[in-house]
Amino acid sequence: MTALLAQAASTAGDAGVGEAVVFWILGPVALAAAIAMVLARNAVHSALFLVLTMLSLAVFYLMQQAPFLGFVQIIVYTGAVMMLFLFVLMLVGRDSSDSVVEVLRGQRVAAVLLGLAFALLLVAGVGRAAFAIPSAGLGVAASNGNLPGIGRLVFTDYLLPFELTSALLITAALGAIVLAFAQKKPKAKLGQRATVIARLRGEHARVSPLPGPGVYATANSVAVPALLPDGSIARESLSEIIEGHEVDEHPRPPADAHALTDGRRAEPESAGTEARTTGAATGGEEERA
Amino acid sequence: MNPAIDPVDGMTRTQQLLADDPLWLVVLKVVVLFAVGVVLTLFMINWERKVVARMQQRPGPNRVGPNGWLQSLADGLKLAFKEDIMPVLADKKVYFIAPVISTIPAFLAFSVIPFGGEVSIFGERTVLQLVDLPVGVLVVLACSSIGVYGIVLGGWASGSPYSLLGALRSAAQVISYEIALGLSVVAVVLYARSMSTADIVAAQGSGWYFYLLIPSFVVFVVAMVGETNRAPFDLPEAESELVGGFHTEYTSLKFALFFLAEYVNMVTVSAMATTLFLGGGRWPWPLSSFNDNGWLMFVAFLIKTLIFLFVFIWLRGTLPRFRYDQFMKLGWKVLVPVSLGWILVIFAIRAYRNSTGGESTAALLITIGIVILAILAVAFLLPDRGTPDQEVEVASDYPVPPLDLKVPSAPKRRRPVERRQPAGALTGKEEE
Numbered sequence: 001m002t003a004l005l006a007q008a009a010s011t012a013g014d015a016g017v018g019e020a021v022v023f024w025i026l027g028p029v030a031l032a033a034a035i036a037m038v039l040a041r042n043a044v045h046s047a048l049f050l051v052l053t054m055l056s057l058a059v060f061y062l063m064q065q066a067p068f069l070g071f072v073q074i075i076v077y078t079g080a081v082m083m084l085f086l087f088v089l090m091l092v093g094r095d096s097s098d099s100v101v102e103v104l105r106g107q108r109v110a111a112v113l114l115g116l117a118f119a120l121l122l123v124a125g126v127g128r129a130a131f132a133i134p135s136a137g138l139g140v141a142a143s144n145g146n147l148p149g150i151g152r153l154v155f156t157d158y159l160l161p162f163e164l165t166s167a168l169l170i171t172a173a174l175g176a177i178v179l180a181f182a183q184k185k186p187k188a189k190l191g192q193r194a195t196v197i198a199r200l201r202g203e204h205a206r207v208s209p210l211p212g213p214g215v216y217a218t219a220n221s222v223a224v225p226a227l228l229p230d231g232s233i234a235r236e237s238l239s240e241i242i243e244g245h246e247v248d249e250h251p252r253p254p255a256d257a258h259a260l261t262d263g264r265r266a267e268p269e270s271a272g273t274e275a276r277t278t279g280a281a282t283g284g285e286e287e288r289a
Numbered sequence: 290m291n292p293a294i295d296p297v298d299g300m301t302r303t304q305q306l307l308a309d310d311p312l313w314l315v316v317l318k319v320v321v322l323f324a325v326g327v328v329l330t331l332f333m334i335n336w337e338r339k340v341v342a343r344m345q346q347r348p349g350p351n352r353v354g355p356n357g358w359l360q361s362l363a364d365g366l367k368l369a370f371k372e373d374i375m376p377v378l379a380d381k382k383v384y385f386i387a388p389v390i391s392t393i394p395a396f397l398a399f400s401v402i403p404f405g406g407e408v409s410i411f412g413e414r415t416v417l418q419l420v421d422l423p424v425g426v427l428v429v430l431a432c433s434s435i436g437v438y439g440i441v442l443g444g445w446a447s448g449s450p451y452s453l454l455g456a457l458r459s460a461a462q463v464i465s466y467e468i469a470l471g472l473s474v475v476a477v478v479l480y481a482r483s484m485s486t487a488d489i490v491a492a493q494g495s496g497w498y499f500y501l502l503i504p505s506f507v508v509f510v511v512a513m514v515g516e517t518n519r520a521p522f523d524l525p526e527a528e529s530e531l532v533g534g535f536h537t538e539y540t541s542l543k544f545a546l547f548f549l550a551e552y553v554n555m556v557t558v559s560a561m562a563t564t565l566f567l568g569g570g571r572w573p574w575p576l577s578s579f580n581d582n583g584w585l586m587f588v589a590f591l592i593k594t595l596i597f598l599f600v601f602i603w604l605r606g607t608l609p610r611f612r613y614d615q616f617m618k619l620g621w622k623v624l625v626p627v628s629l630g631w632i633l634v635i636f637a638i639r640a641y642r643n644s645t646g647g648e649s650t651a652a653l654l655i656t657i658g659i660v661i662l663a664i665l666a667v668a669f670l671l672p673d674r675g676t677p678d679q680e681v682e683v684a685s686d687y688p689v690p691p692l693d694l695k696v697p698s699a700p701k702r703r704r705p706v707e708r709r710q711p712a713g714a715l716t717g718k719e720e721e
Binding site: 042 | 424428435438
């Protein structure tokens, strides 16, 4: 690790002090965020620490004269991939923390062993790259500027891997779409016109929508039933949920749908007081029914 | 490749000037950029309220300051002194940091915008731009993609279902519209042969891209409205559905930061649209001589940006909000395919032009092949219209109007002359 840092610092030597300063500030930040990502209990916090690590890496790329790579790192990984992660994590729910129970037996031991092996592999590989292979330097690799250099390499020497990767990605995306839609029923979704026609054919319970609640000028309660054109009560206008609730407040006069009509009940005083009561959910249609 | 490039150290004139900036000039530019962002926000809020009010035939704010132009300043001060509420269910740290994450990238994106030409500030030759990176366009995209984190985290950390729904909508919205935004920029980059914002402005000397690259321009303008969460794409804060959306639980300065970020983002994308498609600070033909003066170019830049900002206000005053699925359909099934097809067309044109003056038959065949492929792709994308079945037998006894009912045009009504009021007492509108 120190050898790696020293190597980075020595390559930073010709670029100036600024790069070394940035490295020694952001290097620990990136490392600490990576460790915190593993240790954080909350999944969203974990994701945020990963974002911090990625941003630090992006700044490293910028400092190493690879501006394209740096900003693409921010746009693609931080902006799109991690945002998708967050999207899913938020859907899972904010209170779902990691459980400490080991679900798979021996998982932790295996994880530690594999992690160590992977670290060893990386150190060996990167160490070899750092010491055994002479570096060509930016003057050769990006003589024409960073952007044209990458463009030329991607579309000449690395064309086949590039295209293969894109084909793989497209296949994966298509596969995900197919898998996601395979769970749905193969029934075609009805359009607006088709729904209307189905209603008129009598395939629905009724042609029209259910009547709305009878909220009149005399009562602002949704428990007041609506009146049909002939003055009778429309039972379908009452919500089953409201009807099912027990109301244990002090008894109020029942909401009267006929308060404004010259109907059977003529009590303008009580209707006036009803207008200001809310939630008179005592189902006023029983005694009239 | 670029004629303006200096063979000695590979830097353009803009980059050389910026590299020579002394520290005090850089600090001055940073402070001025920040001030421009804040002042434009205050102006924009007031302007928006006044314009929307005019569109709705009411006066709008007209009490605080001359003609009401200090209203947003007063509102901002009031916001700062309001009680700061921390919801019980909030994730405290994330809740606190979210508005900051949302605001900083919004200002950061300003740094690559070329506001004008070459000027002399206190005897120092420089350009009205903070930095000119070779990937300047990507900086703006990166800043917008980081800024969304503020919205998403703020909505999540509030611990309220409305906020969470707003955050989810925002995440999906920005991911899908950023693709369209990025694809529309590709065409500009291909034409300008550079990703640096200053180079793109310089490349528009022969013609602005908004008419050379019309499809890209249209896609960019639509996507930038979606990217900034503005009406008619303001689904993350749809007040009729989600109370306030992602900032339902936010109060005081934190809410003010979100507000600031939204308006600064609007200014940023408008400035970006100006840079990419309207030739930055370039004056159009009859006033081309103004292009020699950097400050006059700044004026042109400001005017063009304000035009875009006015369009934002206009849209808000005119269009109803999209339904969410319509919005996603527009993004994925219209904007992205159109952008891809357009890029393909540009590739074809360029390949044809580059192939030794367009005489080689192989290049011509390849070009025609690409064009045919593009047309085929578009043809596949078009949904085939199903034939509507005409005969419908009504099974229910519910009284319905005949399905082939043609509503007759209303007969002309003669106004009863004797009921007409004496002139002056009523206008004709009230009579109807």
